[in-house]
Amino acid sequence: MPQTTLRPEGEAPEEAAETVMKPRVATRDLRAFYGQTPAVRGVSMAMPHGSVTAIIGPSGCGKSTLLRCINRMHETVPSARVEGSVLLDGQDVYGRGVNAVDVRRHIGMVFQRPTAFPTLSIRENVSAGLKVRTGKTYSRSELNDIIENALKRAALWDEVKDRLDASALALSGGQQQRLCIARALATSPSVILLDEPTASLDPISTQSVENLLHELRGDMTVVIVTHNMQQAARVSDRTAFMLAGDLVEFENTRTLFTNPKDERTEAYITGRFG
Amino acid sequence: MTISPPQAPQQRPSSSQRQTPLATRVQRDAAERAAKSIRGRRIRSRIVIGLMFLASALAVLPLLLILFHLLREGLQSVSPSFFTELPAPPGDPGGGMANAIIGTLILITVAAAVGLPVGIGAGMYVAENRGTRLASLVRFLADVLNGLPSIVIGIFAWQVLVRPIGNFSALAGGVALGVMMIPLVTRSTEEMIRLVPNSLREAALALGYSEARTSLSIVLRTALPGIVTGALVAVSRIAGETAPLLFTALGNQFWSLALDQPIAALPLQIYYYATSPYAEQRALAWAGALVLIGIVLLISLGARMATRNRFGLGSGD
Amino acid sequence: MSEPLHPAPGIDVSLPSGDDVSLRPRGASPGDRLYRGFILACALAIPVLIALIAIEVFVGGWPTLREFGVSFLTSSEWDPANGVFGAAPAIFGTLVSSALALVLATPLALGVAIFLAEFAPNWLRQPLAFLVDLLAAIPSVVYGFWGIVFLVPLLRESVMPFLGDTLGLANTPFFSGPAYGRSMLAAGVILAIMILPYISAVSREVLMAVPRSQREAALALGATRWEMIRDAVVPYAKSGLFGGISVGLGRALGETMAVTMVIGNRAEISASLFAPGYTMASVIANEFTEATDDLHLSALMAIGAVLLIITIIVNAVARWLVWRVSRERTA
Numbered sequence: 066m067p068q069t070t071l072r073p074e075g076e077a078p079e080e081a082a083e084t085v086m087k088p089r090v091a092t093r094d095l096r097a098f099y100g101q102t103p104a105v106r107g108v109s110m111a112m113p114h115g116s117v118t119a120i121i122g123p124s125g126c127g128k129s130t131l132l133r134c135i136n137r138m139h140e141t142v143p144s145a146r147v148e149g150s151v152l153l154d155g156q157d158v159y160g161r162g163v164n165a166v167d168v169r170r171h172i173g174m175v176f177q178r179p180t181a182f183p184t185l186s187i188r189e190n191v192s193a194g195l196k197v198r199t200g201k202t203y204s205r206s207e208l209n210d211i212i213e214n215a216l217k218r219a220a221l222w223d224e225v226k227d228r229l230d231a232s233a234l235a236l237s238g239g240q241q242q243r244l245c246i247a248r249a250l251a252t253s254p255s256v257i258l259l260d261e262p263t264a265s266l267d268p269i270s271t272q273s274v275e276n277l278l279h280e281l282r283g284d285m286t287v288v289i290v291t292h293n294m295q296q297a298a299r300v301s302d303r304t305a306f307m308l309a310g311d312l313v314e315f316e317n318t319r320t321l322f323t324n325p326k327d328e329r330t331e332a333y334i335t336g337r338f339g
Numbered sequence: 340m341t342i343s344p345p346q347a348p349q350q351r352p353s354s355s356q357r358q359t360p361l362a363t364r365v366q367r368d369a370a371e372r373a374a375k376s377i378r379g380r381r382i383r384s385r386i387v388i389g390l391m392f393l394a395s396a397l398a399v400l401p402l403l404l405i406l407f408h409l410l411r412e413g414l415q416s417v418s419p420s421f422f423t424e425l426p427a428p429p430g431d432p433g434g435g436m437a438n439a440i441i442g443t444l445i446l447i448t449v450a451a452a453v454g455l456p457v458g459i460g461a462g463m464y465v466a467e468n469r470g471t472r473l474a475s476l477v478r479f480l481a482d483v484l485n486g487l488p489s490i491v492i493g494i495f496a497w498q499v500l501v502r503p504i505g506n507f508s509a510l511a512g513g514v515a516l517g518v519m520m521i522p523l524v525t526r527s528t529e530e531m532i533r534l535v536p537n538s539l540r541e542a543a544l545a546l547g548y549s550e551a552r553t554s555l556s557i558v559l560r561t562a563l564p565g566i567v568t569g570a571l572v573a574v575s576r577i578a579g580e581t582a583p584l585l586f587t588a589l590g591n592q593f594w595s596l597a598l599d600q601p602i603a604a605l606p607l608q609i610y611y612y613a614t615s616p617y618a619e620q621r622a623l624a625w626a627g628a629l630v631l632i633g634i635v636l637l638i639s640l641g642a643r644m645a646t647r648n649r650f651g652l653g654s655g656d
Numbered sequence: 657m658s659e660p661l662h663p664a665p666g667i668d669v670s671l672p673s674g675d676d677v678s679l680r681p682r683g684a685s686p687g688d689r690l691y692r693g694f695i696l697a698c699a700l701a702i703p704v705l706i707a708l709i710a711i712e713v714f715v716g717g718w719p720t721l722r723e724f725g726v727s728f729l730t731s732s733e734w735d736p737a738n739g740v741f742g743a744a745p746a747i748f749g750t751l752v753s754s755a756l757a758l759v760l761a762t763p764l765a766l767g768v769a770i771f772l773a774e775f776a777p778n779w780l781r782q783p784l785a786f787l788v789d790l791l792a793a794i795p796s797v798v799y800g801f802w803g804i805v806f807l808v809p810l811l812r813e814s815v816m817p818f819l820g821d822t823l824g825l826a827n828t829p830f831f832s833g834p835a836y837g838r839s840m841l842a843a844g845v846i847l848a849i850m851i852l853p854y855i856s857a858v859s860r861e862v863l864m865a866v867p868r869s870q871r872e873a874a875l876a877l878g879a880t881r882w883e884m885i886r887d888a889v890v891p892y893a894k895s896g897l898f899g900g901i902s903v904g905l906g907r908a909l910g911e912t913m914a915v916t917m918v919i920g921n922r923a924e925i926s927a928s929l930f931a932p933g934y935t936m937a938s939v940i941a942n943e944f945t946e947a948t949d950d951l952h953l954s955a956l957m958a959i960g961a962v963l964l965i966i967t968i969i970v971n972a973v974a975r976w977l978v979w980r981v982s983r984e985r986t987a
Contacts, residue, residue, distance in 0.1 A: 166549050169545055169546065169547040170547030173546075174545035176542060182543075184560045197548055198547075252546075384883065390767065391768075394763065394767025394768055397764055398856070401849045408802060408806060409802075461695070463698075467695070487964065488937055488964070490937050490940050495709040551685070551690070551691035575793070576793075582941060606797045613797070635795065
């Protein structure tokens with residue numbers, strides 16, 4: 066049954082996070098490899114429903130790999146291997162007989178660079194994920210509503226509402242990335258993963274993406290990998306710091322940035338490396 | 340009192356810096372020799388470059404000659420009846436190659452029906468399994484298949500489709516041409532699929548698309564304009580082939596659309612008429628040659644045109 | 657800033673975000689297996705086809721090979737009427753006409769390639785390359801027809817008399833004999849025109865792949881442009897250039913129609929370029945539909961088998977040479 070969806074105004078993010086108890090996504094001793102090389106070494110963490118979790122760390126620390134393990138995208142790379150488990154509402158996505166394609170249909174993902182499908186129109190791009198929801202057919206008006214809602218949430222509706230049938234390539238980079246976000250939102254996933262979503266965006270688009278994450282809080286479980294510590298501080302309830310494949314610290318965001326427990330965390334956030 | 344800039348200390352040339360007249364002369368002679376040899380070398384360089392330009396002109400000359408002759412002789416003999424009439428009995432004036440034009444179109448269609456699915460499928464396999472041993476082997480063997488003499492492929496088609504059945508057929512000719520199309524289509528498909536960025540494939544997978552759906556409705560669809568170009572280029576290559584048709588399609592003086600009967604084809608008809616003792620037939624052969632080249636150029640130009648107006652990758656070459 | 661929106665009421669999207677996820681256990685979808693199976697089958701079709709072609713051609717030629725043994729390759733008596741089959745004239749003709757084509761085409765093709773890769777001004781480069789590549793688009797039968805109507809008379813009336821009488825070469829064995837026109841020389845010339853674009857295209861690519869550092873180093877040492885090419889670029893690209901030449905050779909070996917129409921189709925071995933001859937491809941083209949009996953057919957297919965082997969070897973060598981260059985490039 067749905068949890069609370071709206072934040073009462075004024076409530077600080079980390080206090081809100083405490084009111085939700087059930088972990089939506091959890092990893093248990095998750096290990097990921099490229100061939101023989103370990104990229105993620107035994108990470109265990111739990112992300113409550115409706116929370117926004119940021120994963121930060123220097124290049125190569127394994128944060129993107131960790132993210133991709135959640136929706137079983139890591140294994141699409143040849144010679145990639147995963148051990149341990151990832152629990153989605155208590156069910157192990159790496160369990161016996163669980164189909165990776167099925168897992169991915171419950172989870173939305175936004176990548177670092179815009180990945181709009183070039184042969185589809187804006188409308189078709191947004192609804193691309195809906196076509197593979199098995200057993201679901203949508204009437205035209207249902208589809209239009211979903212598309213409109215998704216585009217509004219992604220703050221793209223006003224810019225494209227008059228040209229929904231134009232090619233997706235007609236949009237600028239920032240618009241395409243917001244299109245990809247709309248595409249991920251259209252399927253109403255329970256979890257949404259974002260891998261450095263604003264890395265290639267201008268400041269205005271970045272701002273609207275961060276606003277969106279504020280809105281999604283409570284509705285969806287969000288996990289965002291970011292290179293930008295200020296962004297992590299702005300948008301997330303909890304932050305995880307990774308270094309060389311290890312989860313060094315996983316803490317309320319405010320605590321991690323003002324009073325980190327581990328000296329490596331402190332070194333990273335004060336800019337001594339990374 | 341004026342302040343003057345410090346003066347550089349006077350230096351007397353040391354004995355090692357002073358030159359004897361002999362050394363100066365030797366140096367000057369060597370410099371002159373070097374200058375002359377540089378001049379000589381430069382002149383030689385210019386001559387060679389000129390020769391290369393000449394070689395290029397010479398290389399293009401036969402092309403211009405052929406096109407010139409083709410136009411001169413072919414335009415004389417091309418008339419509407421060429422496109423509408425059957426060949427006349429030997430010695431009689433008039434007639435056309437209408438059946439050969441249709442025949443070529445039918446053969447191309449059969450060839451495409453064989454060559455396109457296999458070629459595109461093989462191209463997708465090689466592109467998606469890049470790096471595996473089988474994919475590299477298949478790519479290598481596609482080149483081998485491409486290099487097989489077309490007459491040998493004709494022998495193969497004869498052995499398999501003509502001899503056991505007992506008569507020549509359009510099907511045998513079309514299959515021979517189709518086999519020749521496969522390596523061309525495989526290669527161009529593979530190149531076009533490789534151009535599709537991996538991020539698109541990942542985005543589709545992350546949305547919950549199955550592998551097959553990703554490959555077909557995202558990757559293949561994105562690469563489609565380029566694949567179509569490649570297919571049309573392959574068609575234009577085999578449209579002019581004669582050797583594999585000599586003992587498969589055989590040729591036909593009459594209308595025939597049946598796949599299990601011999602069929603006329605433009606290149607075949609040109610061949611038979613080119614060596615004919617009758618001047619009318621030779622004139623028709625010129626018309627045929629002109630029309631054939633026209634068709635070949637039309638198809639390959641059409642390929643490039645068609646890919647210009649789609650969104651997606653791979654437009655043009 | 658837009659207000660937070662819920663999914664519009666009344667819509668039942670499959671997973672309202674608050675609901676629990678329920679993962680259905682399932683194996684790989686049948687669609688995936690079908691797709692993967694189909695493309696694998698297509699890929700395997702290629703080696704299967706090659707094997708089938710080779711098998712059919714050899715099976716067809718086996719009776720002849722069994723009957724004549726090695727003498728099939730060495731005997732120069734080709735007499736279908738009497739059931740005697742020696743492929744030597746055809747093999748000889750193929751090798752000589754191809755060699756002649758290479759000798760004529762290679763300097764020109766390399767000249768064109770070097771000119772295009774190094775010297776041509778930008779406005780000339782594309783049109784010239786286009787024209788040279790257009791040579792490859794002309795069908796073989798059109799070349800042959802042009803050969804019959806213009807090249808052969810030209811040879812017969814102008815070039816051969818010039819070579820034989822004016823230059824006095826008629827005294828040598830290579831240019832002796834009557835000038836029929838249809839000859840090994842005609843075949844060589846037309847083959848040269850046909851393979852030129854292939855040699856040129858591969859060579860052009862190979863030359864353009866030579867890194868700038870090589871050229872700049874030579875120029876910095878004071879070389880003229882030609883010297884730079886001769887001493888720095890060409891040696892670096894050498895095996896690729898040989899690869900291009902081998903590609904041309906491979907094409908020449910298999911060429912059928914144009915050769916058949918201008919070579920005279922006579923099963924004789926002669927030292928003279930003026931003499932008519934035969935090639936493996938043209939004997940098959942010429943005699944297959946009129947083959948008098950099964951042994952004749954089998955002999956023709958045996959020739960096809962020999963042609964097949966020679967072509968595969970030459971093409972493999974060509975590809976290996978070109979591959980070596982691309983490997984050095986990435987090293």
